[in-house]
Every structure is written in structure tokens, then in C-alpha cells.
Amino acid sequence: PCSAPCTTRSLWKMYPLAVILVLVCSLQDSLQVNAAKLSSHAQQELALAEGAKSTNPWLALMARSWALAGTPDANKYSSLGGLEASIVKLAKNGNLDHPDPNMQNAINSIRALLQSMLSSINASNADAQTDLDEKGEAVRTCKAPTSNFSRPPITSQSVIDCRNAEEISFQEWQTCMALNGTCQGTSECCADVLQPHEYCNQVPALTYTFGSVCSSMTPNPTSTCSTSDVNTASAYFRQKMAEYQQTLRICEDSIASCPRRPGWVSCDSQEFVYKSNKTLCDNHQLEFESYYCSEAATFESAWENYTFCYNTKMAILSASESVEHASLPGRQSQYRAILRIECLLQVLETAAGDMNARLQQCIDARYDWSTDFPWITILFPSENETFPSLTNCSTPLWEPGIDAFASHFYQNNSLMEAHLPETGGCVARLSSHHCPIQRTVPSLLLMARSSSLSRSSSPRQI
Secondary structure: OOOOOOOOOHHHHHOHHHHHHHHHHHHHHHHHHHHHHOOOHHHHHHHHHHHHHOOOHHHHHHHHHHHHOOOOHHHHHHHHHHHHHHHHHHHHHOOOOOOOHHHHHHHHHHHHHHHHHHHHHHHHHHHHHHHHHHHHHHHHOOOOOOOOOOOOOOOHHHHHHHHHHHHHHHHHHHHHHHHHHHHHOOHHHHOHHHOOOOOOOOOOOOOOOOOOOOOOOOOOOOOOOOHHHHHHHHHHHHHHHHHHHHHHHHHHHHOOOOOOOOOOOOOHHHHHHHHHHHHHHHHHHHHHHHHHHHHHHHHHHHHHHHHHHHHHHHHHHHHHHHHHHHHHHHHHHHHHHHHHHHHHHHHHHOOOOOHHHHHHHHHHOOOOHHHHOOOOOOOOHHHOOOOOOOOOOOOOEOOOOOHHHHHHHOOOOOOOOOOOOOOOOOOOOOOOOOOOEOOOOOHHHHHHHHHHOOOOOOOOOO
């Protein structure tokens, strides 16, 4: 239907269906051309070989060898096998005593192609080795952190000394507070014999029983008191006076430091000193412990970066090594096939002796890459005994707020704040945990400090 001319514009006005038909036909022609261009390599090789076969078998062989140049790497080994079989067939069927002039041309052409393929294999192998070496070196650049910790800005002993000074000011404040309680009223001044007394903070009940023996203490003829009664009364009061004097001395000793009259003893200055010392020591302890929190965070971050670096670059290397593990045997197989074909070409060039035996010898040849072409190999970086493996952190980190930290640095001094909210558990709160936490005191350090433990008082309560 497309045999008629289809280019006249007027057809659209006269025969619109015809124009549509022309466009469809043109599209069909274009698709047929593209399909022809997309024919497979096997079809091209077959067409070339068939075309040459009609003229000369050696020219056909040469044409087949040319097709090798465009063969994908995955198919080259099988294509080389086909070329090898064709050479053997021609050698066995041809008259090599009177060689065809085209044979040498074919041999020269095939040999040049083989040399080009050998160069390509060598270059590919060298490039693969370079790529792996570079990726292996990239892994080696990932270095595990070292524990080069600096010294803390203050020493643990300075923190202990500060707490000891704080304790002294605390005890002075408590002594003042105790004195204040005493001056508000003391039991020593509440003895019955002293009552009433201004420093007694109680209301004791009087227990005197004397006074009911005589109706009158004035001697007169009608008195019912005898001389013995008077003597008894006198002795009683003398004894009471002695008791009063002794009790008064005890009372006065207990209030010796009190004001001249009962009242509040001011402990403001002692309280201010103690609280100032406590704030100072809290800051000292916080500064000391913050150093270990900061060092742990920095060290953990370095280990996180190292681990990420190693795992990422090792994954890239492993992927490339897997590709080369699959590709290397193919390159070696191609190399073996090329060596066998070269052997066959040499037999063709020197037609002497038992040709069949010599051809079979080439076919049966087995090449070992380690001795015949050791350069076609790959040294895989990860298989080298010196290649670094992923290192795990073995440096324990000190954790403020736990027993091991208090024992090692503060020698279990109970004056220390056991758990500052800013630093207590700071290592456990980190986002990564590559390094262990020091949970026991090393025995050597414990023995070295056992003879110099600081004074430790009972935990104070306010």
C-alpha cells in the first residue's frame, strides 16, 4: 500500500486517510531499520563468516577473529573456544603441504588480535590490582584511637582537702548550734534545788517535804518543837544549801559560754563559712569529675568515628574484592585460550612432523597461571596477614558516681558528694559505648593507696 508516492501535501486535503496511512508506513520502515541496527553480535559474526566462506575458508576464519574485538568480556572465552575449534578443523582438513596464500594473512591478523587481547587482559588486571590496593590503603588510614589522656585540671587530693576543710566549718557551725540550744535552756539548770532559774527551759515540780514537824519555828514556852527538832531542821537546810551550791556550779559551767542573760546565740557567721566552703568544694568536685566525663565523651566519639570509617571503607573494599574474585578466573581462562590458539598458529606456520599430534598437543595443553603467567593474578588486600582488622576498645573509662570511682580517687571518703547530678552516670549516658566502664579498682592501685587513706567521718546530717 506504500508503493505510491506519499509526499504531496495536497493529499491531506483530498485524502486524509491516505496521509495517515503514509505516516504509519514510514514508522514501520523506521522500526525495521532500527531492528536491523540492533542485531546481535552473533548475527553479525555469522553474516561475516558466511560472506567470507563463499570465497575462502581462511578469509572466513580471519573474519571470525575480527568479530572477537566486539565480543563482551563475558562471552570472550566461548568465542575464543570457537575460534580454536575452527583453526583445528581447517588445519586437519586443509593441505598444509601446499598452504593457501591467505593462510599466513589470516595467521598474522589473528596473532595481532591475540596480542591486543593479551594487552587488554594485562591492563585490566593491573587496573583491578591498583583499584584494590587503593581501597585497601583507604581502610588502613582508619586508625584506632589511643588513650593519650591529659592530666585533670585539679587533683583528687585537692578535692579531698577541700571537703576536709568543709567538714571543719560544718562542725564549728554544729557546735554553735548546740550551744544555742543550751543557752535556750539546759537541763543542768533545772534541778529542783535551783528553782526557779532563768536558764531552765522546764517547769519542775518542787519535792520539799520538810516543814510539818513544828507548828512554829520560834522558841517559846508553849512551842511544840524540841531542841532536837530544831537541830534536825538546821541540818536539813545545811544539806540543802550544800546541794544547792554544787548544783549551781554545774549549771553555771554548762552556760559559761552563753550570754549574760538567756537568749539566742547567733551562728550566722559559722553557717555562712560552712555553706561557702560547701559551694566551693561542690564546684571543685564538679570540675574534677567533669574532666573524666569530657575525656570519655571525646574518646568515645573518636572510637565511633574510627568504627564508622573502618566499616564503611571495608564494605567498599569487600564489594570490589568480590567482583575481582569472580572476574579473575575469566581473565585467566582467556589467557589460557589465547596461549592454546598461539600454539595452533605456530603449528600452522611450521608444517612439519606429525601435524595431528602437534595439534592435539596444543589442544591438550594445560597452563598454570602461577608458573606460566603469574602476572595475571590479584593480591587481595584483606587476605594479607598484615591487613588490619577492626579493633575493639579495651581502655576502661572512669565513671563518676559509682563505687570504683569513689574508691580510687576519693579513697571512699564519705565527705564527698556521692553522686553529682551533672556528672554522675555521664559515661553511661553517652550515645555510643565502644569502651568498657571501670567498675573495679585495679589491685596495684588499691595496694599503693591502702596505707594513706584519708580521715573519713560519718555521713553528716543537717
